[in-house]
Every structure is written in structure tokens, then in C-alpha cells.
Amino acid sequence: MSVVIRYVKNGCILEHFIGVIHVLNTTAASLKAAIDQLFSTHSLSISNLRGQGYDGASNMRGEYNGLKALILKENPSAYYIHCFAHQLQLALVAVAQKHPKIETFFTIVHRLVNIVGGSAKRSDLIRENQRLKILESLSIGEISSGRDLNQEITFQRPGDTRWGSHYSCLINLITMFSTIVEVIEMIATDSTSTGTRGDACILLELMLRFEFAFNLYLMKKILGISNELSKALQRKDQDIVNAMKLVQICKTQLQTMRDDGWDSFLGVICSFCETHKINVPDMDDMFVTVGRSRQLNDRFSEANSDLLICVACLSPNNSFAAFDKFKLIRLCQSYPVDFDAANILELDDQLDTYIIEMRTSKDFEKLQGISDLAQKLVVKNKHEVYPLVYKLVTLTLVLPVATATVERAFFAMTYVKNRLRNRIGDQWLNDSLIAYIEKDVFYKIENDVIIERYQSMRTRREQL
Template sequence: MKLTSPDIHKDISCAISTEIINAIIRDIGDSLFAILVDESCDMSSKEQMAIVLRYVDKGRVIERFVGIVHVTDTKSSSLKLAVDDFFSRHGLSISRLRGQGYDGASNMRALVVVAKKHSEIAGLFTMVSNVVNVVGASAKRRDMLREKHADAIFEALNNNELLSGQGLNQEIISHITFLKSNSYYSTLLNFKHIEILGITNDLSQALQKKDQDIVNAMDLVKICKGRLQSMRDNGWDSLLDQVSFFCGKYHIEIPKMDDIFSSGGRPKRKAQPITNLHHYRVDLFVDVIDIQLRELNDRFNEKNTELLLCMACLSPSNSFSAFDKAKLMRLAQFYPRDFSKHDLKLLEDQLENYIWDVSSNNEFTELKGISDLAQKMVETNKDKIYPLVYLLLTLALILSVATASVERVFSAMNIVKNRLRNRMGDLWMNDSLVAYIEKDIFNSIDDEVVMQRFQNMKTRRGQL
């Protein structure tokens, strides 16, 4: 048997995908789990919804990609139907579901999307995208940009603005050529948005990790809010000085802040005239920062923040210095299905014994996060001694702050279904993605099992 038919290839992929998902479902068993969902367009401009399951096995956080589904729209009702259908097909019980993550709005891509809610910031990104497309489409233009970049670095080195040496002159100077050919307005947008992304970068990186450190993540949320508020209140003058210095250096015209602002287009009827200072400071600078602050406040509202701060009390860092029994009891009350009134009374006693035990045990002194703590409890069998405390740990680990894992699925989707394979069907793409992403499970499955699954799919003339 040559097995060269495209239909045979698809059947083999389907058999492999089915066995991988069955292995994941068996691994979850009766454990509690969370679902992570996000949507993105594939190469054919079809809306695809990726599903990732997050659960804990022997103290370790595991995230498994289980499928990608084509949806006609991104309404909540459509996504709910797709998720319900997936649960029913694979025998997953919604009663074991303890967390849901959508949209991936905690990572850097989403922070840029949030900023684009401001029309003028969106225009900036469109302008930058056009420049990249124009330059990237021509080898001659790329060479011209490289020459100008080299001239800019050489000039900066001569003026002692950059240090020489290996790796010391890799500064972001390539945007100078772009800015020199544009206005004070574009320069202000660039400086301001780069500074905002710099403030939120550490938080974005922390939330993209699979094993998120909740304590540090909440600290970073607080830091970002504080720095953004400080920039809003006190950062205008320093930004204005930076932009003015840059524009003066590269001969970009600087408008007078007391003059009446002109957008350059057709004036609106009955529009109240405003000064350049009002436009740049209030309509642009303050407004964009307010958008970012609102997004952070919406994502980390009072209830969510309380939940995460309660989870932070499980941290073993600094000899369990964050331990707070009252907050951990409050955390248990967020999960009435898992902690009855009787369980809450037992938990209170278990927490007292638990903290005395682990804080005096040398095996628990070097732990860094709650994932390390959960694994150490399993290794020392303390998950059986303090089952309710371990359940709290499990619930804390299941809860995901970001959906970065789902974003990685879309990166893989663009590899599997690329420009040359843009007519790939949804089912074949799903099967290929499951095998591509979950390689470790694929490698652990016996070939005989896949062959048997393939053989039983339909009547065939030959036997494998």
C-alpha cells in the first residue's frame, strides 16, 4: 500500500489528532480544569477559535491545545455554542470547569490594540505600516535605509551619544529617518507611545508566562497604574522637552503651543477653537493614557484584584511571609462548589497546621512560586495530609491571568496554513495543528494504536 491519496493523508491526520485528544482527556480525568479561548483570522480570512485546556497534574500546570473551530462570527452566543459542542463531543463535564480565559488582552499585542482605540494612534500605526510595506517591497529602498541608519549611528558615535564596542550601538535609531520626514505631531505620538509600552512591557512579559507569579504580577499591575497616573499628572513637560529637542536636532518644525490648532482638513461646523497645547496635551496625551488606565482597571477590577490578592497569600517566598489565613478563607469562599460550610471549618484547622508544618520544614525554604509549592507538596505527600489546602493551590494554579498559550496557537496556524496552503480545509488544519503543537503526546502514542484507529474509520481494501 502506497497511501499517497490526499484522502488517506487526511484520514491518518484525523486518526492521530483523535488519539492525541483522547490522551489529553484521559490525562485530565476527573480533575478540575480551565478553558482558554481566543479568535483570529487564518490565511483565508476565516475566523478561527482556538481552545486550550489548563489543568494541574501532580502539582504541575499543564496547558494542552485541543482544537481549533471555525466560527461564523465572534458573538458570545456563537462562541458558547462552539464550546458546548466541543464539551459534548469529548465528554468533558462543565461542572469541572473552574476558570475561563478569553481574548488574550493582557499581552503586548492587546495593549497596542487598546491604544489603537484612539483614532490618531490608529493613524500612526497605519502610517508606520505603510512605511514598512513601502521600504520592504524594494531592495533599493532597504539599502537606502541601511545607509541612512549607518550614517545616523556614525554621527551619534562621533557626538558621544552612543558608546562603541560589541553590542553597545544597537540602539533604536532606524526610526529617525522616518521621523525626520514627518511632522512634530508624528514625533510626539512616537515618543509618547514608546514610553507607554515601556511602562507596560514588564507586566506584558509576566502575563505571557505559563507559570505566572501572581504576587509579582499584581505588584506589576499596581506599578503600571501608578506610573501611568504619574505620567498623566507630571509627565507632559518632560515629554515636550524630549520631543522639542529631537525636532530641533533634526530640523522638524515645532508649532507654537499658544496658536490655534489646525488639523489640516476641513474644519467641523460650530467646533470650538482650541490651542495646540490643549490638543496635544488633553486630546492626545491625557486621552491615550486614560484609555490604558481604563483597560487595566477593567481587566483588574475590584473583585478580580481581591481574588488574585487572596491567591498571592499562598506564595512560599520569604518563608511564607505573604500567608494570611483570613484571605485564604476568603479565597475558598469564591468556590462554593468545592468548599461546603463543613469544608470551610476543616480548612481553617488545616491552614493552622499547614503553616506550622511548612514554615519549619527545610524542604520548603527555597521555593519560589505556588507551582513549586504544589509540586513539593505532592513529592512529600502533604497533598494527602492537607487535601483542602492542596485544593486551594490547584484552584489558584488553574486560574489563568492571560491567554498567551492561545496566541501561540495562532502563530503555529500561520505556519501550517500559509500563503501556499491557503485552501486547506478546517478539519485538516485542526488535525495538523493538534499533531504539530502536541508533539510530545504524539511521540508517546504507539503506532499500532494510530493504525488501528485509521483502519476502523472506514472499510478499506488493504490492511496496514
């Protein structure tokens, strides 16, 4: 289990990896005991926790026996946020599985990956054919050469839990479409390809249909819009209010595409079909539409709880247009450990002065997001003038947006615990991961300090 802490220092949001823990099983009770042990090692306390975020697995987010519930029983102020990036991925997967034609399309894509990338020989054939096509395009001036241009492309399998993998797969499929068609034709006519010729023939027929091209570009467009959102959500300094705004922008883009994007979208598909000699049907024929999915709206409502509705009132956008004092007071009541009755009465008066200064001061114009507000409050020393408001802002910022930092920590293990160090112990693995992931922190430590620390660990024959 990988653990990352999120906190605010001088108005800036920071996320740092603090360790990886070897757990014997993944039950919520075992995970809770491991976290308690880790917190005790670092002199941290569950009582100071103000937010927790996971990827949505049942043992983590279970309402009664999940890790979230166990922590909330001990500390009701440790509010749970389902990772926004995982919610987005799950929404897209749910849409694809709910619509039979889209589910069929991705089944075809998976089979293409299995056949084309099913052996080293076919992968080499793809690369060689693509290389020859690039050389031909360069020779006739269709494409330009230069640094970082015309890089080698691989056709990788998309995964439901790998953010952006479906989008990358479809981009590469469009880029290498003619090459993949040629390779599929070779397999379909190769007498030595026993067992795969039948699949290759079926896939070739399906690929050269308008329906496949349509679904290919449709999902590329939808996943492209959501891919930008996914990347934005994975920023370490992202705050919860801005994340909600980004989700709304994504939904607006999808609605605009649905309402006004047909003509340009169809033009792109027809051009693609013409290039690859795919027949385009008559668009004036009768066609009956089926029900549309609303999964993105279902998973990303305007606010998932009363807490997020109140948090949105802190946003500085549009001259603090969302400010609502009564909702902010209600937000304080959600943190009884941090705001007692006297603090709430004091904040009631402090908010009146605060909002007048915020709306009239040029220093606080054009701020984007609560993280910008927090940093500006510290720069202008207003965090000392409005300490209760600043505390409310920091409590908002520590609410996790996505578990991207945790995912990166897991990915880093492939570099630290590699083939040559596959027997590395738990403690060494943990220490190596911290040094690798938090390299920016370790760069600030002087060599003399390291030498002195090493020398003082035990008596040595010689001084370094």
C-alpha cells in the same frame, strides 16, 4: 473557534490546545453548543470547569446572554477572567483615544505607514537607504558588526488588537527616523507622486516638530514599560496572583516616571532633536496642563472581585505575609462543589498547622508566586499532608491569566493552512494543528507505537 484547556499536574500549570471548531456563526448559543460537542468528544464535562477566559468581546463576556453567562448558569464555579493582556491593550488604546494630542500623534504615525509603506517601490527605497546608512556607520565605527546585529527593519502598521505592535512600530520609527524623513522628502518633491505629495509635505512638517518627537519618546517609554508586562502575562505558567503583582509593578513604574523621570526624559528628547535638527522650545515658557487619564487604574484595580482578593491570600511571597485564614475560608465557599461543610471545618484547622510549617520551614523560603508554592508542595509531599490546601491552590492556578495560547493557535493556522493547502478540510485542519502546536507531546511518542496504531486501523496487504 480555538479551544485551550488549562490544568494543574504535579503542581505545574499546563496549557494545551485541544482543537479548533468550525462554527456557523459567533452567537453565544452557537459557541456554547460547539464547546459542549467538543467536551463530549473528549469525555470532558462543563461541571468540572473552574475557570474561563476570553478576550472581552461582547458575545463572550456578556452579563446575561454571553458565552460566559451561559456557562455560569450551568456551572457557577466556572469563574470568568478577562484576559489580562487584552485588558492592558484596551487600556492603552483607550488612553490614546481619550487624549487628543496622543490620538493625533498615532494618526500621523498611521499616515506615515500608509505613505512610506504604501508601495513596494517605497518599501525598497526605505530598505536601500537604511542599508547605506548602516554601511556608513560601520565604516566610521559608530556601530559594531556581528551576529544578529544590524538586522533589516520593516516599518509595519500598528494594530489595536495586536499586542506590542504599537511599541515595535515606534521603535522602528525612532531607529529609521532620518531614513524615513529622506524618503518623505523625496515623495514631497517627486512630480510623479501625484496624490501623495500633499500628504508628504504635511507629514514632513509635522515630523520635524518638537511635539512629534516628544510624543514619540513619551509613548515609546510608556509602551516599553507595558510591553514587558504584556510579555510576562503571556507565559503559560503565569498565575493570577503574580499577574496582579506585575500590574502593580507596571503602575509603580509609570508613577515613578511621572514623579521623577522628567529631567532624564527631556535630555533624551533634546539629544534626538539635536541629531535631527529639530527646534527645541524654551522650557521656561508658561504652559497649562490638562487633566490626566487614569485608565490603567480603572481597568486594573487592586482586585477585580472578592474572589481575587481571597486568592491573593495564598501568595507565598515575603514569608506568606498576605495569608488570611478567614478570607481563604471564604474562598472555599466560592467552590461549593469542591468543598462541602465538613471540608471547610477540616480546612479551618488544617490552615493553622499549614501556615506555621510554611513560615518556619526553610524549604518554603523565597518562593515567588502560587505556581512555585504548588510545585514545592508536591516535591516535599506536602500536598498529601495538606490535601485541602493543595486543592485550593490548584483551583487558583487554573484561573486563566491571558488568552495568549489561543492567540498562538490562531497564528499557527497560517503555517498549516497555507497557500498550497488552502482547501484543507475542518477535521484535517484540526488534527494538523494539534500535531503542530502540541509537538512537544508528540515527540514523546515512539515510532513503533505510531506504526502499530496505523497497522491496526484496518487490514493491510503488507506489514510495515
